[in-house]
Amino acid sequence: MLNTQKILDRAVLGEQISEEECNFIYRGASLGQLASAADSIRKRLNPAETVTYLIDRNINYTNVCDTACKFCAFYRPYGHKESYILSREILAQKIEETLEIGGTRILMQGGHHPDLRLDWYQDLLTWIREKYPKIQTDCFSPSEIDNICQIENKSAYYVLSALKDAGLMGLPGGGAELLDDRIRSRVSPKKISGERWIEIMDAAHSLKLATSASMVIGFGEKDENRVRHLTMLRDQQKKAKERGDFGFIAFIAWTLQHEQTALGRQSINRGLLGSGANEYLRNLAISRIYLQNITHMQSSWPTQGYKVAQVALEFGADDFGSTMMEENVVSQASTKTQQKVQVEEILSLVQEAGFQPRQRNTWYQIVA
Ligand code: SF4
Numbered sequence: 001m002l003n004t005q006k007i008l009d010r011a012v013l014g015e016q017i018s019e020e021e022c023n024f025i026y027r028g029a030s031l032g033q034l035a036s037a038a039d040s041i042r043k044r045l046n047p048a049e050t051v052t053y054l055i056d057r058n059i060n061y062t063n064v065c066d067t068a069c070k071f072c073a074f075y076r077p078y079g080h081k082e083s084y085i086l087s088r089e090i091l092a093q094k095i096e097e098t099l100e101i102g103g104t105r106i107l108m109q110g111g112h113h114p115d116l117r118l119d120w121y122q123d124l125l126t127w128i129r130e131k132y133p134k135i136q137t138d139c140f141s142p143s144e145i146d147n148i149c150q151i152e153n154k155s156a157y158y159v160l161s162a163l164k165d166a167g168l169m170g171l172p173g174g175g176a177e178l179l180d181d182r183i184r185s186r187v188s189p190k191k192i193s194g195e196r197w198i199e200i201m202d203a204a205h206s207l208k209l210a211t212s213a214s215m216v217i218g219f220g221e222k223d224e225n226r227v228r229h230l231t232m233l234r235d236q237q238k239k240a241k242e243r244g245d246f247g248f249i250a251f252i253a254w255t256l257q258h259e260q261t262a263l264g265r266q267s268i269n270r271g272l273l274g275s276g277a278n279e280y281l282r283n284l285a286i287s288r289i290y291l292q293n294i295t296h297m298q299s300s301w302p303t304q305g306y307k308v309a310q311v312a313l314e315f316g317a318d319d320f321g322s323t324m325m326e327e328n329v330v331s332q333a334s335t336k337t338q339q340k341v342q343v344e345e346i347l348s349l350v351q352e353a354g355f356q357p358r359q360r361n362t363w364y365q366i367v368a
Pocket residue numbers: 065066067068069072073074075110111112143188191
C-alpha cells in the first residue's frame with residue numbers, strides 16, 4: 001500500500017522513487033508536503049543560501065518554420081512577408097549589447113528553415129567564435145538539429161560533431177515540451193518524437209556539449225503524461241552519467257502561453273489549457289523530488305512573473321534563470337510576458353526572497 005509521506009521521506013534521503021510512486025504523490029501529496037521535500041533536496045544538492053542567475057541573450061535567428069506547432073505564435077511559413085533570417089550586422093549588435101552588460105552566453109534558436117544547410121550553421125558559429133571568443137554559444141534545440149540531419153541525410157552525431165568543431169558549446173533544451181508522444185501527436189504532430197529528442201540529446205551528451213532539459217505543462221495533459229516526461233529525462237541522465245558524461249546540467253519547467261496560438265483558438269475547452277501558479281509550483285516540486293540526478297533547477301519568471309518565480313525558490317529551484325534580454329517564442333504567445341529584465345531587478349528579487357544572488361556561466365560556475 002503506497003503512503004505519501006513515506007515516499008517523500010525516502011526521496012528526501014536520496015532514494016530514487018518509482019514512476020508509480022511519482023504518479024501517486026503527484027496528487028496525493030499536499031502542496032506543503034511537496035514544498036518541504038523539494039526544498040530539503042534542493043538544499044542537499046546546492047548551497048542553501050545561494051541562488052544563481054545567468055546574464056545572456058536569446059536570439060531567434062530565423063522565424064521561418066514548416067513544422068506549425070499549434071502552440072507557437074512565433075513562426076512564419078516559408079515565403080511569408082514577415083519571415084526573416086537575421087543578418088550578421090544585427091547579430092553582431094545583439095552580441096555586443098550582451099557583452100556590454102556582462103553577459104556570458106547567447107542562446108540561439110530558430111524555426112526549421114528548409115533552405116539552411118549545415119555549412120550555413122558552421123559558418124555562423126565560426127564567425128561568432130572568431131569575433132567574440134568570450135561568448136558561450138548554446139544553439140539549436142534538438143528539433144533544429146534534426147532538421148539539419150534531414151536536409152543533409154546525416155546522423156545527429158555527425159551534425160553535432162561538425163557544429164562542435166565550428167564552435168558550438170551547448171544545446172538548449174527547447175522543443176521538449178512534453179516528451180510523451182500521446183501529447184506531441186496532438187499539439188505538434190510534425191515535430192520530432194520524444195524518443196528522437198532524447199536520441200539527439202544523447203549524441204550531444206556523448207560529445208560533452210552543455211545541455212539543459214525543459215518541460216512545458218498546460219496542454220490539457222494528465223499527470224501521468226508529465227511523469228512520463230520526467231522518467232524519459234531521468235533515464236537519459238542516468239545513461240549519460242553511467243557513461244561518464246555530464247548529461248543535463250539543469251532543468252527548467254514552464255507553463256504554456258496559449259492566448260494567441262492556434263491551440264488556444266481551436267480548443268473547444270480552453271479552460272483545460274495553461275496552468276496557474278499552484279500547478280506550476282506542484283510540478284516544479286515533483287520534478288525536484290523525482291529528478292535528483294539533475295543538479296540544478298530554474299524558476300521561470302517569463303511565464304509565471306516575478307512573485308511566483310521567487311516562491312519557486314522554496315519549491316526546489318536554486319537558479320533564477322537568465323536575463324534573456326529578448327525572447328520571442330514564449331513572449332509572442334502571451335500578452336502578460338515581461339520582455340526585458342534588468343540585471344539589477346534579478347539581484348533585488350533574489351535578495352528580497354532571502355538568498356544571495358551569484359552570477360554564473362552555462363556550467364553553473366560562479367563568475368561574479
Ligand atoms: S515551436 Fe519551433 S518547431 Fe514549432 S512551429 Fe514554432 S518555431 Fe517551428
